[in-house]
Amino acid sequence: MKDDFSIKGEVIAVLEAIEDPTQGKNLLDAHMIEQVDVQSGVVDITVLVELGRTREERFSLEDSIYNKVEEIAGVNEVKVKLTTPKAVAQQKNADPLPEPKQPAAAKPKAAAIPQAEPIQGVGKVIAVASGKGGVGKSTVAVNLALGLRDLGYRVGVLDIDIYGPSLPTLLGLMSRPSVSERQIVPLQTQGLRIMSLGFLMEDDTPVIWRGPIVTGIIRQFLRDVDWSGLDYLIIDMPPGTGDAQLALAQTVPVDGAVIVTTPSKLALIDAARGLEMFRTLNIDVLGIVENMSEFVTPTGEVFKIFGDGGVEEEAKRLDTTVLASIPLDPAVRSGGDEGSPVVASAPDSPAAKSFLALAENVAKQRPIQPGEESADGKKKGLFSFLKS
Ligand SMILES: Nc1ncnc2c1ncn2[C@@H]1O[C@H](COP(=O)(O)OP(=O)(O)OP(=O)(O)O)[C@@H](O)[C@H]1O
Numbered sequence: 335m336k337d338d339f340s341i342k343g344e345v346i347a348v349l350e351a352i353e354d355p356t357q358g359k360n361l362l363d364a365h366m367i368e369q370v371d372v373q374s375g376v377v378d379i380t381v382l383v384e385l386g387r388t389r390e391e392r393f394s395l396e397d398s399i400y401n402k403v404e405e406i407a408g409v410n411e412v413k414v415k416l417t418t419p420k421a422v423a424q425q426k427n428a429d430p431l432p433e434p435k436q437p438a439a440a441k442p443k444a445a446a447i448p449q450a451e452p453i454q455g456v457g458k459v460i461a462v463a464s465g466k467g468g469v470g471k472s473t474v475a476v477n478l479a480l481g482l483r484d485l486g487y488r489v490g491v492l493d494i495d496i497y498g499p500s501l502p503t504l505l506g507l508m509s510r511p512s513v514s515e516r517q518i519v520p521l522q523t524q525g526l527r528i529m530s531l532g533f534l535m536e537d538d539t540p541v542i543w544r545g546p547i548v549t550g551i552i553r554q555f556l557r558d559v560d561w562s563g564l565d566y567l568i569i570d571m572p573p574g575t576g577d578a579q580l581a582l583a584q585t586v587p588v589d590g591a592v593i594v595t596t597p598s599k600l601a602l603i604d605a606a607r608g609l610e611m612f613r614t615l616n617i618d619v620l621g622i623v624e625n626m627s628e629f630v631t632p633t634g635e636v637f638k639i640f641g642d643g644g645v646e647e648e649a650k651r652l653d654t655t656v657l658a659s660i661p662l663d664p665a666v667r668s669g670g671d672e673g674s675p676v677v678a679s680a681p682d683s684p685a686a687k688s689f690l691a692l693a694e695n696v697a698k699q700r701p702i703q704p705g706e707e708s709a710d711g712k713k714k715g716l717f718s719f720l721k722s
Pocket of ligand 1 (some may be wrong): 438464467468469470471472473474494498500573602625626660661662663664665666668670671684
């Protein structure tokens with residue numbers, strides 16, 4: 335009988351003969367083999383793959399390793415574990431692994447990005463974006479979703495803010511999504527289906543993802559998550575104009591974008607830039623949301639804390655409309671911090687009413703019958719998934 339040591343040698347030789355199609359190099363040269371362990375003929379292989387790979391790419395890589403290693407005489411069992419460089423670095427309590435030597439642009443992957451295809455079973459896809467960070471984009475996204483829910487629609491929210499996913503905090507979600515029949519099952523809370531990049535992060539460390547990885551992650555979140563049976567999918571975008579916007583437009587047809595800004599002149603300049611980017615990508619802009627428009631004291635005094643840069647005029651100039659003006663309200667901030675957004679925690683507040691007006695406006699511009707036949711052709715009962 336062959337000993338484990340010589341089996342290990344053969345396993346390594348086999349891995350050296352398997353090419354990673356994404357990088358065009360064998361698995362060893364691509365530095366993708368983290369560990370090979372052999373104990374009594376049981377082979378344990380840990381493979382490093384970047385998070386952005388599609389399900390198909392991961393399965394096909396796993397399959398080719400299984401098939402080749404299984405053939406080696408003396409091997410009783412093969413276990414292949416795919417992990418990310420980040421997870422390994424954290425496990426070792428070390429700095430993240432250095433960037434692969436091959437420049438991202440040289441990967442043959444970009445050409446493989448498919449044409450935008452609708453998400454099965456989703457009525458309308460609405461992107462919530464901002465030109466600048468911190469203007470309240472995520473707050474608007476989640477309260478818009480709750481407003482649509484209150485109108486009787488089935489709503490999901492996908493948070494792809496690569497710089498700081500805040501949906502888990504805004505909705506008080508701590509758990510991780512599960513996988514069923516090779517699909518990621520979104521979390522459910524407050525009548526919404528939720529998926530966030532934040533569920534995949536081990537801690538609050540900012541992660542710098544390069545373009546192809548961002549594209550891969552966004553495709554995976556749109557394609558590999560079970561969104562079926564939704565009227566509206568709200569997408570909380572990262573601020574600015576970058577890879578994420580492009581990846582979204584290339585992956586699914588987006589029915590409309592909502593641009594969030596504060597009334598300050600600087601925020602408005604960035605908002606205009608964000609709006610133009612969506613138009614360049616052939617995504618219709620439904621309008622602008624003016625957030626933190628004013629602060630009204632309990633005695634009725636009005637303060638324009640973020641100035642009055644002229645959102646209405648700017649909207650006209652950009653040939654769009656103001657969908658809603660949301661006041662600066664401590665209840666919005668505290669609702670977000672406590673995991674119960676203002677539409678749920680203080681539905682009678684002026685801010686919640688403005689969010690509801692926003693939801694009505696979006697639903698009017700991109701109408702769908704609640705519980706209407708979904709794109710997958712199945713008739714879904716209203717709120718059926720909430721009861722499941
Ligand atoms: N109308 C409002 N009144 C009071 N506080 C608000 C309002 N809108 C947002 N906030 C608060 O402002 C902060 C930033 O909001 P949020 O995280 O939604 O912004 P963002 O644009 O998504 O930020 P980022 O760019 O970091 O993702 C949060 O603490 C939020 O509760």
